[in-house]
Each structure stands twice: as structure tokens, then as C-alpha cells.
Amino acid sequence: MMSGPDRNALSEVAGDALRFDVPTARFTSLRVGGPADAVATPPDRWALAALLRACARRRIPHTVLGNGFNTIVRDGGLDGVAIRLSAFRRLEERPGGFLRAEAGVTHTTLTRFCRERGLAGLEFGAGIPGTVGGWVAMNAGVPQREAKDVVREVEVLSPTGARRSHLGRRRLRFEYRALRGLAPGSVILSALLAVRPGGRDRVEAEIDRHLAKRAGSQPLDRPSCGSVFKNPRGDFAGRLIEAAGLKGARVGGAQISEVHANFIVNRGDATAADVLALIERARGEVARRSRVHLETEVRVLGREAA
Numbered sequence: 515m516m517s518g519p520d521r522n523a524l525s526e527v528a529g530d531a532l533r534f535d536v537p538t539a540r541f542t543s544l545r546v547g548g549p550a551d552a553v554a555t556p557p558d559r560w561a562l563a564a565l566l567r568a569c570a571r572r573r574i575p576h577t578v579l580g581n582g583f584n585t586i587v588r589d590g591g592l593d594g595v596a597i598r599l600s601a602f603r604r605l606e607e608r609p610g611g612f613l614r615a616e617a618g619v620t621h622t623t624l625t626r627f628c629r630e631r632g633l634a635g636l637e638f639g640a641g642i643p644g645t646v647g648g649w650v651a652m653n654a655g656v657p658q659r660e661a662k663d664v665v666r667e668v669e670v671l672s673p674t675g676a677r678r679s680h681l682g683r684r685r686l687r688f689e690y691r692a693l694r695g696l697a698p699g700s701v702i703l704s705a706l707l708a709v710r711p712g713g714r715d716r717v718e719a720e721i722d723r724h725l726a727k728r729a730g731s732q733p734l735d736r737p738s739c740g741s742v743f744k745n746p747r748g749d750f751a752g753r754l755i756e757a758a759g760l761k762g763a764r765v766g767g768a769q770i771s772e773v774h775a776n777f778i779v780n781r782g783d784a785t786a787a788d789v790l791a792l793i794e795r796a797r798g799e800v801a802r803r804s805r806v807h808l809e810t811e812v813r814v815l816g817r818e819a820a
């Protein structure tokens with residue numbers, strides 16, 4: 515819990531861009547999770563840097579969040595400040611076949627931008643919900659293609675807000691659903707993405723193909739956080755969970771989706787504890803039956819409920 519003096523110090527720096535004790539269920543897609551001590555939505559880079567400086571000075575932890583499509587916060591809530599970059603939405607074409615997208619640009623906007631201009635290269639991301647920041651931080655993608663294939667450079671602010679750098683491809687260590695090598699607490703400000711002229715009809719058709727594939731294979735009608743586990747090498751987490759007989763299994767309000775066994779859906783009244791118990795049940799059953807240890811793709815943050 516954040517102390518009174520810490521609250522006052524942050525209020526002085528962030529003013530209206532700061533709210534205290536905000537339920538994280540409001541900004542995570544599974545709609546579970548306890549309150550964040552504070553949530554900040556800095557209006558620009560200067561305000562963001564000032565906030566990071568103030569957090570560093572008072573040793574207040576911060577967590578950068580996109581749109582929470584890959585994040586679960588435990589029921590006890592989140593220490594310190596959750597920083598949301600929804601004001602960072604600039605998206606523009608750059609000479610030489612590039613887009614510069616700020617971290618808060620949503621994937622829907624990015625897809626629409628490419629569709630309208632007939633820009634090819636990013637169609638595979640159509641329907642992956644979230645922001646450019648989350649996409650880069652997660653190296654999000656589909657089996658054949660992921661963020662690392664199109665990200666040419668990432669602009670990063672250091673955890674204390676003191677230094678801004680442009681990291682080219684050689685300095686970015688993308689792995690399966692992760693970007694390694696950034697200091698913890700670094701903030702991705704923007705990314706330079708490679709695109710090429712593709713012809714509007716062709717780009718549109720490719721985007722629609724990706725969206726249709728998703729609509730048929732994912733439970734898009736209930737809150738979820740997408741794939742819960744990473745696919746183990748040469749296999750699919752969903753197949754293993756289904757083979758363990760867990761499709762449809764429930765803990766409280768959380769359920770392993772009947773449509774895709776690597777998705778957990780919130781039936782309306784789930785808690786983070788329900789979801790995490792179901793995750794451990796799936797992990798345990800798959801290990802027992804198939805001798806495969808499943809690793810979570812979803813990021814779990816925050817403190818246990820008291």
C-alpha cells in the first residue's frame with residue numbers, strides 16, 4: 515500500500531493524470547484483479563519522465579501497462595503506480611517503407627491504418643488485441659510471424675525517466691512471446707515498423723482472412739486474456755489441455771474455454787484466484803498426463819489478497 519506522503523508527492527507531479535485505488539479489473543481484459551495503488555495516464559513524454567523520476571526518488575514501484583490483454587493482476591491489487599500510455603497515439607508513415615507508432619496506438623488502429631493505405635506486412639497482427647507497446651514487449655504474433663519480423667527499432671525511456679534511446683534490431687533480444695534485455699521498468703515509447711506497398715485489395719483480403727480465422731477458433735464472446743500458456747516446442751498447449759480432459763473445466767467463475775482449451779474465460783464473476791487456480795490445475799494435469807511443463811504466456815502481477 516502506498517503511504518500518505520508518497521501519494522502527496524505523486525499528486526504534486528502528476529496532478530489530474532493520477533487516480534488512486536483503481537480496480538485493475540477495469541483495464542485488464544479478463545476483468546479480474548484488485549486495485550492498483552495508483553494509475554497514471556501521463557499526457558506527454560515530459561509528464562511521463564517527471565512521473566518516473568518521482569517514483570524513482572521515493573522508491574515507488576511502477577508497472578507500464580498497455581490494454582491489459584495479456585495481464586492478470588492478483589486480487590490483492592498492484593503496488594505502486596500502473597502507468598498507461600493511452601495518450602501516446604501518434605502513428606505516421608516514414609520514408610523508406612516504415613511506420614512510426616507510439617506505444618499507446620491500438621492494434622485495431624494500426625490495422626485500419628494499413629488497410630486504408632494498402633500497406634502490407636502487418637496483416638498477421640490483425641485481431642491481436644492490445645497496444646503497440648504490449649505487442650513489442652510480448653513479441654506477439656501468430657505461429658508463422660511475430661513482432662520481431664517487422665520491428666526495426668524501438669524507442670525506450672529508461673526506468674528513472676533520465677535517458678531515451680533508440681534500440682536497433684541488433685540490440686533487441688526478441689524471444690517467443692518476450693522481449694529481453696530492457697532494464698526492468700523501462701518504457702517502450704514507440705516502434706519503427708517495416709511495411710511495403712501491397713495494393714489495397716490484397717491487404718484488405720489478407721486482413722480479413724486473419725480476422726475470420728480468429729473468429730472461428732477463439733472465444734471472442736467472453737472476457738479472456740488470450741492464450742494462457744506458451745506452446746511447448748513441437749506441440750500446442752491447447753491440445754495438451756484438451757487431451758487432459760479439461761475443456762470446459764471450472765474453478766469458481768473461471769472456465770477453460772469450450773472453444774479453445776488454451777483460453778480461460780471469465781463467466782462473469784471470476785476472481786483472479788479462480789483463474790490462477792485453474793491455471794495451476796491445467797499445468798498439473800498436463801504434467802501428470804503428458805510429462806510436459808507448461809509455461810504461462812500471460813503475465814501475472816500484484817499481491818495476493820490478504
Ligand SMILES: Cc1cc2nc3c(=O)[nH]c(=O)nc-3n(C[C@H](O)[C@H](O)[C@H](O)COP(=O)(O)OP(=O)(O)OC[C@H]3O[C@@H](n4cnc5c(N)ncnc54)[C@H](O)[C@@H]3O)c2cc1C
Nearest residue numbers: 580581582583584585644645647648649651654655702740
Ligand atoms: C482474444 C485474444 C486473442 C489474443 N491473440 C493473440 C495472438 O494471436 N498472439 C499473441 O501473441 N497474443 C495474443 N493475445 C494476447 C495479447 O493480445 C498480446 O499479448 C498483446 O500484445 C498485449 O497487448 P497489451 O497492450 O494489452 O499488453 P498488456 O497486457 O497491457 O501488457 C503485456 C506486457 O507488456 C508490458 N508492456 C505493455 N506496454 C508496454 C510499454 N509501453 N513499455 C514497456 N512494457 C510494456 C506490460 O508490462 C506487460 O508485461 C490475445 C489476447 C486476447 C484477449
